[in-house]
Every structure is written in structure tokens, then in C-alpha cells.
Amino acid sequence: MACDDPVELVPGVWQIRQELSEEVPLYLHLVVDPEGSALVDGGLPSSLGWIERLMAAAGVRDRDLRFLLNTHGHHDHIGAFAELRSRTSAVVVADPAAVRWIEDLEVNLREFALHRPDIIADSPELRAELAPTFGRPCPVDVTITDGGTVRLGGPVVLEALRLPGHVEGELGWLERSSRTLLLGDIVTGTSWSFFHGHLLPTQLRGSLHRLRALTLNEDVRLVCLAHYASRTAAEFLELLTEVERYLDQVTDTVEGALDATPRSLAEVWRHTCAQLGRVEEFRGLAMVQAHLREAVAAGRARCVGPDLYVALRSDGQVRLQR
Template identity: 35%
Template sequence: MPAFLLLAATLAAAPADTAPIECGACAEWNQPQAPFRLHGDSWYVGTKGLSAVLVATPEGLVLIDGALPQSAPLIAANVAALGFDLRDVRFLLNSHAHFDHAGGLAALQRLSGAPVLTTSAGARAMRRGATTHDDPQAGFGDKANGYPPIAVIQVIEDGGSVSVGDVVFRMHASPGHTPGGTTWTWRSCEGGDCRDLVYADSLTAVSAPGFRFSDDPPRVAEFRATIARVAALPCDLVVSAHPGFSGLFDKLAEREADPSRNALLDPKACQAYAQAGEDWLARRLAEEAAATPGD
């Protein structure tokens, strides 16, 4: 049986973990996107609005992020279109435990058998299949925030790493957008040209109604430390959890217009991405201050 037919049959046999989540942006986020090479053996395999990255090594594959539950078939199809087999995935990595980035992990775990690596805070959310009470978006409720829970999780500590073949994936804890967010870095080589790649967690100060970041100064300080940390990473190419926030497809269009250079490579990309996160947080704090009744 052709690989794509086998994949379709497998997904059809266990549809519960790919049942669509409905949200205002979900249909737009989940538009199909053809896979493309980032650099070396690192590939974009996500949708138009939700990133997922596959890294291939001779010793196996690593897949970062699962997008929505209904994104899992699209990600799996992109992996197969590149000639890879999901059963060769050794680890599933995650940016943060929200339904639009962790929602597809249960299905991808079923298809691959690979464990999900995350922080202890991320693991608490993934095991319950919804945000934890200390997440800024928890106020939306478990029904709105819910997604298929993850069965097999390995907790990794800040600064920890995992290796597949000669590729080392290092985790940088990125609390702020969520309590358990992570940013991942690795090096990818192409014809002797080795580059530092970054899969960056979301740096947006987004919350449910009624939540105020300014009511928790330590959380704000932690968020700003995360932003500074991302800005300081060795970074030749960045993919953000939402690709639009790092201008990924604009850069891809530049590369396609001028194939003589890889416009995805930008040594200032992490700094720009982090500055956008700092600007967002500053605006949010200013809005909260303006909404606070005067003394």
C-alpha cells in the first residue's frame, strides 16, 4: 500500500486525537503548506499559520511542535512527501502546551511512538490536555483550552539537551507566554556550511480577559528575562511557533525570488523577534496601567 494511503488508513482508524478544534483563527492557521528546506537537513513541515519543523539525521528524526489536532494529518503528509517515515521520529519537541501547538502531539505520538520532551510545567499541562491554573490564558476555561492529552512525556530541565546522531538539541526554558514554554536550538549543516537554527517559543503577552501581567511583577521580570535570552541566542535562522511572527514566509518568498542566496538566514532574526516581544509586552503593560483607576 502506498505510504499516503497507509497514513490515511491509520488516521481514519483512530480519529479521536485528530478531531478538529474550533476557534476563530483555527481554519486560517490550518491552511496546508507544502514542506520546504530551511537549511541542511532541517525542514518546515507545518501549516501556513502554525509551525512544525523536522530535522533528519542518519540515526533518526526529530519533530518540533504538533500544531492543532487537525493539523497532525497535514504534518504527517508533509513528512511523508519529503520521503521520511514518522516511525523514525525519535523525539517530539514542543514550544508550549497550548492547543494550537501541542494539540496534534497525541496523534503524532501515536503514529511515531516517540516521547514528547518538555519542561515540568509543560508536562503538567500536556498530561491534563489543557492549560494549568497559572497560565495567562487559563481564564478561557478547560473547554476552550482543551486538546488530546499526551501519554508519554519526558521532562527535560532548562539547558538540558538530547542528541540524535551528531545533532544536539538544546532546550532553553522560555516562561512568559506560558509557564512551561521552551525554545530549542541546534546546528544544521549543508555542504560544510553549518548554521545555528532556533525554534523560538511565542513571546506574546496574551491572556484571557481579566488577567493582568502587571499584577505579578516577578512574572513580568521572568518574561523579560526570556525575551533577553532569545535575543542573545546564537541564531542564523529562526522559526517562531507562529511563522508570521518571525516573517518566515516573507523570507521564503525572497529566497524563491533569488535562489542564489538563502534569505531565511538572518543573523539578526532572533534579536528582531525578541524586540517585537518586548514591544508587545510594553504595550500590554501600558494598556493595563491606563485601565487602572487613578489614586
């Protein structure tokens, strides 16, 4: 895995890039205040050495690291937390809905990757593939909700923004003095070989709208993301449009697989992967299931049996095959 040198993006906000694969980068961010510092997300277990490089470049000693701020509980955002908390006594801060996944990694693995063993088997091979990407469970010291703030001791204040959609419990962090927005995965990858995925499509759309309004109304100057390079406000607004179009495409593809003939979740998932050129894997399966669930709730589809779906017209009648 390659890694770029640490860079100070704006005074007090540092970044380092780790390549998780040829197509997926991971950006980790450190916010520095004269009285203390905060790391936003803990990467993978393999990220620890690069976090150390980031801290060294910023002149942050272990005793200066006051907070470990989480965006959400996926494995590539919590992997080094346990080691860093033990070594630095930094306080782990997360959304209440992220706590289970941070503190219980078996629950995390089961709900993240092994949620449908009838479709994607809970196999030793899959567990062996995922095991190196999970660290140790880590206690969460403080939970925080929308609008809560974390003060580093000096002038730097980070405000929590609750941004559900990719998962239920996701936070963004707004550093007001530099007008910097630090985000996890709410702005999902759109062009990877696998689906980055989202579990709450409607809430994702709402969070993207909120980020657009925040950027326009709060004079955001820099946006730092977990899987995209940092960008200006204007560049970020363009990215939001791209992700919104992608969300529309996924919705249309999933629901376009339905007609009067009952289709299973597995069939719709495989259809969606084929149509959009993605590998069949667990993230996409969870995403397709979420879209079907919302289509049923909105009256655009009906569940007619265990994991069997048909399309509905606007009058509630079954839509005939097109």
C-alpha cells in the same frame, strides 16, 4: 484552513505552514538526522495530515521519528502528540511545568480558558468552540530542563532553552550544527485581533533579553517560530525589539488604568482591550491579571479588595487621579 507545501529551510530542518485563521499562521518544524528525526510541537488535532505531509517530504517514515519535542502545553502545540506517539513510538519531551497540561486536558482547558468563570462564563458555547482544538491527553515520557540535550543518533543535537514568560513551562530548541533556533510562543504575536497573551511579564522580558544575547553571541543563523515566518538573525533582532515595545505598551496601558479610585480586574481588562483595539477574551484577561499581580509585587499598585486595585506613587502612597 490553507497550508503551504513543506520546505527545507536549511539542510535537515523542514517546515510546513498551516493557517489557523486569516491572521494566525502555525509553523511546524521537523529536524532530520541520518539516524532519526524530531518533530517540534504537535499542532492542533487538525494538523496531523499536514505533519504527515511534512514527514513524507523530508523522507521520514514513522519508524524514523524518534522524538516529539514540545515547546509548551497550549492546545495548538500538542494536538497531534497522542496519535503520533501511539503510531510511531516517538518519545515525548517537555518542560516539567508543561506536563499537567499535556497529560490532563480538562486541567489544560480550565486553566487556559476557563480560569475566571465569574468574568468569562464556563459555558457550553465556549467549550463547544474550543473542543475541536484539543486532541487527546498524551503521556510525557521525558522532562528536560535548561541546557539538557536531545541527540537524534547522528550528528544532530538539540539543546533545550528554558524560556518562561508566555507561560511558565516553555522551551526553545537550539540545533547547533546548523545554528538554528526553534521557538514556540515566547515571541508573542503583537498585531492580532485578540491578545496572544503572556502570564509572566517580567520573565517574558528576561527571556526576550536572553534570546537577544543568544542570537548575538552564539552565531544563530536562522530562527524558526511557531507564529511568525522564519527569519535571519538580523530580522529576528528587529522582531524582538517590536515585541519588547509591545510589552511596554501593554504594561503602560494596564497600569495607566489605575488611580486612587479602586478599579476591578474586569474594568482594567476591558479598558486595556478598548485602548489597544483587542477583542475581550480569556487570553487577554489572564494577561491583564498577570500585569496587575506584578504591579502589586513591584509596589506600583495595591490590591484593596477582591480584584480591586489602586495605583501607588513611588513613595508608596495612593496616586491621585490624573
